[in-house]
Amino acid sequence: MNLQPGQWVQCSFTQERGKILPYEGRAICISLGDGITLYISPESLETLGWRILKERQ
Numbered sequence: 902m903n904l905q906p907g908q909w910v911q912c913s914f915t916q917e918r919g920k921i922l923p924y925e926g927r928a929i930c931i932s933l934g935d936g937i938t939l940y941i942s943p944e945s946l947e948t949l950g951w952r953i954l955k956e957r958q
Contacts (some may be wrong), residue, residue: 913950
């Protein structure tokens, strides 16, 4: 997956959506809203079912 800041992602299991934020380091930083931020490796993100949304719905 080619993840870039500003892209929207969604978990295929929970339907949770988030926006990728700029972050230095190996982890991906995803804002889930309401002050909740997820820091996760790209491999784990894919394993847990997160996918890039084509368009924000």
